[in-house]
Amino acid sequence: MRIINTDKQKDNLAKVFWDMGKVIFTVLVISPLARPSAISIETIVSGLIVGVFSWILGYFVDGMEVQ
Numbered sequence: 821m822r823i824i825n826t827d828k829q830k831d832n833l834a835k836v837f838w839d840m841g842k843v844i845f846t847v848l849v850i851s852p853l854a855r856p857s858a859i860s861i862e863t864i865v866s867g868l869i870v871g872v873f874s875w876i877l878g879y880f881v882d883g884m885e886v887q
Contacts (some may be wrong), residue, residue, distance in 0.1 A: 830884060837878030844873035 824830045848867025852858045 824884070830881060834878045834882035837874050837881060841871045841874030841878065844874060 824833065846866055849864050849871070852860065852863060
């Protein structure tokens, strides 16, 4: 059973991963900068890691060929 059947589905899935990466990065890295008391190095590092991981997933899904 294939999950991705068409190019449109592949493109939409890649967009989801790109957008998830942007949202995660914004929530965990950028928003604490608005409240200096909420800045935590662990939160910023985890936001960077999860955000970059989502962007990498989006990049690889975008490069896949649909059989």
